[in-house]
Amino acid sequence: MQKDHFLTRRRALLAGAVSLGAAGVAAAFAPGAGNRAAPAPPPPAAGARAARRPLRPSEYRLRPLTGYGPPPHAPRGGTPVRHEPLLRVPAHGRTMVLTFDDGPDPRYTPQILDTLARYEVRAMFFVCGEMAAYNRDLLARMADEGHVVGNHTWSHPLLTRLRRSRIRSEMERTSDVVERAYGERPEWFRAPYGAWNRAAFQLGAELGMEPMAWTVDTLDWTTPGTRTIVDRVAEGAAPGVVVLSHDAGGNRSQSVRALRSYLPGLLDSGYHVTVPRRQYV
Template sequence: MKDDRTTPVRRTLLRAAAALGAAATAGCFSVDRARTPGGTAATATAAPAPGPPAIAPLKPSAYRLQPLTGYGPPPRTRPLAKPAVRRAPILSWDDGGRRSMVLTFDDGPDPAYTPDILRVLREHEVPAVFFVCGEQVRWNKGLTRRMADEGHVIGNHTWSHPLLPSLGRNAVRSEIARTSDIVERTVGAPPLWFRAPYGAWNRAVFEIGADLGMEPFAWTVDTVDWDTPGTAAITRAVREGAEPGAVVLSHDAGGDRSQTVRALRVWLPELLAGGYEMVLPDRAAL
């Protein structure tokens, strides 16, 4: 984890192990068992230094992907329709028989690694969904705008990446709503997709996410890049999990993501050459 902007996440992880039992009895639905807090991930850190100043806004790229239809700011005279409350997150994407996949990146944006990922995606004309943390957006608004300008979808990954089932409803709403607010202020449109940290949902999380106008979106392929297993291991995970409708989980922040960048440069052109198409999720198709 990063030492200055993501230290609140580590502090949350320290509390999370004790909260897991309570989360289970609350009906928590988790699709990311490998990332549940514990072990070496929950190490104590020193008190954080004051956060860094916001980076200078990046100049919009001349290259633009075709944005997802309807992703722009909704008409102010018509409120965004609230989705039905789900009891399980969307795990894969039914592409109607097309050989397509969805690429997703969590925990960013991070000026150390997100620009490299954006360059790889731009080189291959591939869109992705970036599930951002509000506290990261706060320090990287220019980079967040660049992600949206280049045709990528901005999703909600909470403000500080806590284990949501361990929190009360008011705290859960604050974590999610604050992130939706800063995303809308930064890119001009609210997030339409939400991903719970650690893949841990419960009834309150589903209800609050829907009330804020978002669909819960999970994954089918976990690269486990958060554990820095090596470029080859990350690449192998995507190769073995690739199939029509697959949703790939990677990370562009939260630690050293150089392995993620190197692996992306390997497996992405391989999948494209193998006939796969990378697409964005479409709310109208649900």
């Protein structure tokens, strides 16, 4: 397999097919939460960064998705205000995206990163600001290894019960922490509990973020068992699918073990597991 020479850099990272809105999902991409448990407990002390070997990126697994041009009716250089979140990515062949919410957590996130590195796969991490503030080394590692970091608010509140000023604060504080630790402000936003409202869409767009939901919910926060999580991913696998899992917010050991099981299976089945990249022409 021909290797490309993609080099990840902290300061130079990634800056269907189906859409629920009239604008269409293709407009958000340039090539590519349902319920969960109670909000995360107070963040644990940051752990030591897990040892890792250098990546050998391959074009087959690491090439970002490409998109199709500017969003309809979007201001030049701006982010459109959507009315519903994006659920899928453009299906360029057998392409899928893995996403992890609520971290980073020094108990589980390093293990997930180790597995992704082993298979030379990149993923999306929607982080909570209060967790990121305690574990900035893990965001730095995500940057070094080419993962995409999205905004999942500061404290994981139910946005539909908050005033507009509080929603903005939750988003802005998290984006500030991400920028300092990761090197860039997030370009993607996911509402806690999958609870979106008009203010969340508007404020997210003002802050330059696209709203992303998911196609397949593993429901791993219910700790249904490793085998069940694996089966849910396998049964939901399809071109353009976005998978939701968690790397924090509770005991995520089942999620860690499940990833080790289903990821090589997806790759062996010919799926391209990669990350989205926004690009407006």
